[in-house]
Amino acid sequence: MARVLIAGESWINASTDFKGYDAFPHAQLEVGATPLIEALEAEGHEVTHLPSHAVATDFPETLEKLGAYDVVILSDIGANSLLLHPQVFAQGRPFPNRIKLLAEWVRQGGGLAMAGGYLSFQGFQAKANYHGTAVEDVLPVDILPYDDREECPEGVSGELTGEAHEVTAGLDARWPVLLGYQRLTAKPDATVLATVESRPLLAVRTEGAGRTLAFASDISPHWAPAEFVEWKGYRRLFHQAVTWLAGSAE
Numbered sequence: 001m002a003r004v005l006i007a008g009e010s011w012i013n014a015s016t017d018f019k020g021y022d023a024f025p026h027a028q029l030e031v032g033a034t035p036l037i038e039a040l041e042a043e044g045h046e047v048t049h050l051p052s053h054a055v056a057t058d059f060p061e062t063l064e065k066l067g068a069y070d071v072v073i074l075s076d077i078g079a080n081s082l083l084l085h086p087q088v089f090a091q092g093r094p095f096p097n098r099i100k101l102l103a104e105w106v107r108q109g110g111g112l113a114m115a116g117g118y119l120s121f122q123g124f125q126a127k128a129n130y131h132g133t134a135v136e137d138v139l140p141v142d143i144l145p146y147d148d149r150e151e152c153p154e155g156v157s158g159e160l161t162g163e164a165h166e167v168t169a170g171l172d173a174r175w176p177v178l179l180g181y182q183r184l185t186a187k188p189d190a191t192v193l194a195t196v197e198s199r200p201l202l203a204v205r206t207e208g209a210g211r212t213l214a215f216a217s218d219i220s221p222h223w224a225p226a227e228f229v230e231w232k233g234y235r236r237l238f239h240q241a242v243t244w245l246a247g248s249a250e
Helices: 034-042 052-058 079-083 098-107 134-138 232-245
Strands: 003-008 010-019 022-031 046-050 071-075 111-115 141-143 149-160 174-182 184-186 191-196 199-207 210-215
Touching: 003 034, 003 052, 010 052, 034 046, 034 232, 046 052, 052 079, 071 232, 079 098, 098 111, 098 134, 098 210, 111 134, 111 232, 134 141, 149 199, 174 191, 184 199, 210 232
Parallel strands: 003 046, 003 071, 071 111, 111 210
Antiparallel strands: 010 022, 141 184, 149 174, 149 191, 191 199, 199 210
C-alpha cells in the first residue's frame, strides 16, 4: 500500500446561460481525478487529492511534509501553481520553490509521476511550462519548449514495447483507444514501456534513491475516453505504477 498525493486534475467551469432578456451565470467544480482515485483506493492505496485550485496554497513546501507521501502524481497542473504561492504572487515575499523541492525529494527516495493533459509537461500553448525545470531533470522524458500536444480525434492505441517491468506486468500488448498525448523524448537512461505512434507513452527512470514515471496521455477524458478508463488494465496499470514508484514491488 502506498501513500499517494494527486495534485491537479480538476477545474472550475464558469458559464452564462442567456434566456431572452435574462442571463444566468453559474460555476461548477469538475473533478477528472475520480477514475484514478477509485482505481487506486480499490487496490488499497491511501490517496489524497489536492484539486487544482488548492495546489498553490496547500501543496507541501518542505521535505518533511512531502515525506508524508510515497508517491506524488502531477496531472493537468501547471508549474505556476507550484511556483506562485499567494505569499509570492500577492504579497511579494519569498517562499520555497516547490519545483526544486520535488526534485530533491525524488533524489532522496520519493516517487514522482506526471500524467499528460493540457497543463502537463509543456501543455496547451506551452502554459504548463515544465520545460527546463528541476521536475523535467528528474522525469524519464525531455519536454519540448513549445506546445507539445498531439490531438488524435480519430483515436490511437498504445502498445507495449516488450520490455519486462513490474509496471506493465500482465497488461495487454495493445491498449484501448486514446484521443491525444504529449510528444515526449525519452532520456537516454529511461526505460520506455509503451509507445503511441512510435513515441513514448509510458516511461520510467531512477533518479538518485527515487523513481519517476511519465505517462504521456490523460488519466480521464478527453484524451482518455471510456474505452481506456473502463479497461480492466487501467486499474492494474496505475496500481502497479504507484507500487513501483513507492519502491515496494509486489
